[in-house]
Amino acid sequence: MAKLTQLIDNEVFRAYATYATIVLLKMMLMSLITAYFRITRKAFVNPEDTASYGKGESAKKYLRTDADVERVRRGHLNDLENIVPFLGIGLLYALSGPDLSTALLHFRIFVGARITHTFAYLIPLPQPARGIQCDTGSGFLLPVPGYVHGISDQDACQDIEDFLEK
Amino acid sequence: MAKLTQLIDNEVFRAYATYATIVLLKMMLMSLITAYFRITRKAFVNPEDTASYGKGESAKKYLRTDADVERVRRGHLNDLENIVPFLGIGLLYALSGPDLSTALLHFRIFVGARITHTFAYLIPLPQPARGIQCDTGSGFLLPVPGYVHGISDQDACQDIEDFLEK
Amino acid sequence: MAKLTQLIDNEVFRAYATYATIVLLKMMLMSLITAYFRITRKAFVNPEDTASYGKGESAKKYLRTDADVERVRRGHLNDLENIVPFLGIGLLYALSGPDLSTALLHFRIFVGARITHTFAYLIPLPQPARGIQCDTGSGFLLPVPGYVHGISDQDACQDIEDFLEK
Numbered sequence: 001m002a003k004l005t006q007l008i009d010n011e012v013f014r015a016y017a018t019y020a021t022i023v024l025l026k027m028m029l030m031s032l033i034t035a036y037f038r039i040t041r042k043a044f045v046n047p048e049d050t051a052s053y054g055k056g057e058s059a060k061k062y063l064r065t066d067a068d069v070e071r072v073r074r075g076h077l078n079d080l081e082n083i084v085p086f087l088g089i090g091l092l093y094a095l096s097g098p099d100l101s102t103a104l105l106h107f108r109i110f111v112g113a114r115i116t117h118t119f120a121y122l123i124p125l126p127q128p129a130r131g132i133q134c135d136t137g138s139g140f141l142l143p144v145p146g147y148v149h150g151i152s153d154q155d156a157c158q159d160i161e162d163f164l165e166k
Numbered sequence: 167m168a169k170l171t172q173l174i175d176n177e178v179f180r181a182y183a184t185y186a187t188i189v190l191l192k193m194m195l196m197s198l199i200t201a202y203f204r205i206t207r208k209a210f211v212n213p214e215d216t217a218s219y220g221k222g223e224s225a226k227k228y229l230r231t232d233a234d235v236e237r238v239r240r241g242h243l244n245d246l247e248n249i250v251p252f253l254g255i256g257l258l259y260a261l262s263g264p265d266l267s268t269a270l271l272h273f274r275i276f277v278g279a280r281i282t283h284t285f286a287y288l289i290p291l292p293q294p295a296r297g298i299q300c301d302t303g304s305g306f307l308l309p310v311p312g313y314v315h316g317i318s319d320q321d322a323c324q325d326i327e328d329f330l331e332k
Numbered sequence: 333m334a335k336l337t338q339l340i341d342n343e344v345f346r347a348y349a350t351y352a353t354i355v356l357l358k359m360m361l362m363s364l365i366t367a368y369f370r371i372t373r374k375a376f377v378n379p380e381d382t383a384s385y386g387k388g389e390s391a392k393k394y395l396r397t398d399a400d401v402e403r404v405r406r407g408h409l410n411d412l413e414n415i416v417p418f419l420g421i422g423l424l425y426a427l428s429g430p431d432l433s434t435a436l437l438h439f440r441i442f443v444g445a446r447i448t449h450t451f452a453y454l455i456p457l458p459q460p461a462r463g464i465q466c467d468t469g470s471g472f473l474l475p476v477p478g479y480v481h482g483i484s485d486q487d488a489c490q491d492i493e494d495f496l497e498k
Contacts, residue, residue, distance in 0.1 A: 081408065
C-alpha cells in the first residue's frame with residue numbers, strides 16, 4: 001500500500017483526481033436535469049415510463065420528443081465526448097510529472113469551460129458563447145507534447161470555426 | 167516493474183479491475199444485442215448495410231428505425247453515461263486506499279445494479295424496476311468523501327424521482 | 333515522484349499511453365469533421381447556431397438533419413462505445429505486466445482497426461469492410477485472461493456476423 005499512498009499523495013495526481021471528480025459529477029447532474037425536463041415536460045421515450053400517467057391511448061401522447069429534453073441530452077452526449085478524452089489524456093498528463101501550477105491551470109480551464117459550456121447550452125446563450133467555451137476547454141490539451149494544436153476537444157463546437165473566422 | 171506489480175497486487179485495486187472489466191464486457195455485449203436485433207428485425211441505418219438484402223428500392227425498405235433496436239441503443243448509451251463515471255471515480259476511490267470489504271460492497275452493488283438495469287430495460291419490466299436499479303447503482307458513489315448525496319449516477323433514471331415520491 | 337516516474341518509465345505503460353492518446357485524438361477529430369459537415373451542409377440542430385445565416389423563417393430551414401452529418405455522429409458514438417472499453421481494459425492490461433511485443437501488437441491492431449473503421453464508415457466502403465475492422469479491433473481483448481472470446485468490442489458491427497456467416 002505504500003506505493004499506492006505515494007501515488008495518491010502526488011500533488012498533480014490529486015489535482016487531477018479532484019477536477020476529474022468535479023467534471024464527472026457535473027456530467028452526472030445532466031441525468032437529473034434530463035429527468036427534471038422529462039417529468040415537467042411530460043415527454044418520455046419508453047412506454048413503461050408513462051404508465052403512471054394513464055392507460056392505453058391517454059398515456060401514448062406522452063411518448064414524444066421535447067426540444068428542451070433533446071437539448072439536455074445533446075449536452076450530456078457532448079460532455080461524454082469531451083470528458084472521456086480529458087480522463088484519458090489528463091491521467092497520462094498527470095503521470096508524466098508536469099509542473100503543479102501548469103497542471104492546475106489546465107485542469108481548471110478545462111473544468112471551467114465545461115461548466116460554462118453547459119450553462120451556455122442550456123440557457124441558451126447566443127453563439128459564439130458555447131463555441132468559445134469549447135475552444136477554451138480545448139486549451140487543456142495544448143501542453144501534452146507533440147499534440148497537433150488544432151485537434152482538440154471541440155466536440156459539439158460544430159460552428160465555432162465559422163464564427164471565429166468572421 | 168516491481169512497483170507495477172505492487173499496484174496490481176493491491177486487493178482493492180484488483181477488485182476494481184475485476185468489476186470494471188465485468189461491467190465493460192456487459193456494455194460491449196450491448197453491441198452484439200444491437201446487431202442481433204438489427205439483423206432479426208431487418209432495421210438498418212446505413213445503406214451499405216442493406217446491400218446483401220437486395221438492390222435499389224428493395225433494399226431501401228430496410229433503412230428504418232425499430233423500437234427494439236432503439237431500446238437497446240438507449241440502454242447502451244445509458245451504460246456509457248454511467249460506466250464512464252464509475253471508471254473514473256472508482257479508480258480514484260480504489261487508489262485512495264479504502265477498506266476492502268467496503269470497496270467490494272460498493273463495486274458489487276454498482277455492477278449488479280447495471281446488470282439488472284439492462285434486464286429491466288430490455289425485457290422491459292414495468293417501472294419502477296429500472297429506476298430502482300439506477301438508484302441502487304448510485305449507491306456506489308456515496309462513500310466517496312465530500313460527495314453531494316443527491317448527485318449520483320441516475321443517468322437514464324428520468325422518472326424514478328417521480329415514482330418514489332408517490 | 334520516484335514511483336510515478338517508474339510507472340511512466342514502464343515500456344508497456346508508455347506504449348498504452350501513446351496509443352490511447354492517438355485513438356483519443358482520432359476520436360476528437362470526429363468533432364471537427366462533424367463541424368465541417370454541419371457548416372458545409374448547413375444542417376444545424378440548435379436555433380442559436382443558425383443566427384448568422386439569417387433571422388426567423390429564413391434561418392429555420394437550416395434546422396435539419398443531414399445524412400452525412402448523422403453518419404459522422406454515428407461514427408463518433410461508435411468510437412466512444414469502443415474506445416471507453418479500450419481505455420479501461422487496456423489500462424488494466426498494461427498494469428498486469430504483459431510482454432511488450434504482445435502488448436504493442438494488440439494496441440496497434442486496435443488503433444489501426446479504429447482508424448480504418450472510421451475511413452470505412454465515412455467514405456463509405458461497401459460492407460463487410462467496416463465489419464472486418466470492428467472484428468479486428470476486437471482482437472485487442474483476446475489476450476486478457478479469462479475473457480469470453482466472443483464478447484468483444486463489436487459495437488456498431490451490427491452486421492458483421494451476418495456477412496461472415498455467408
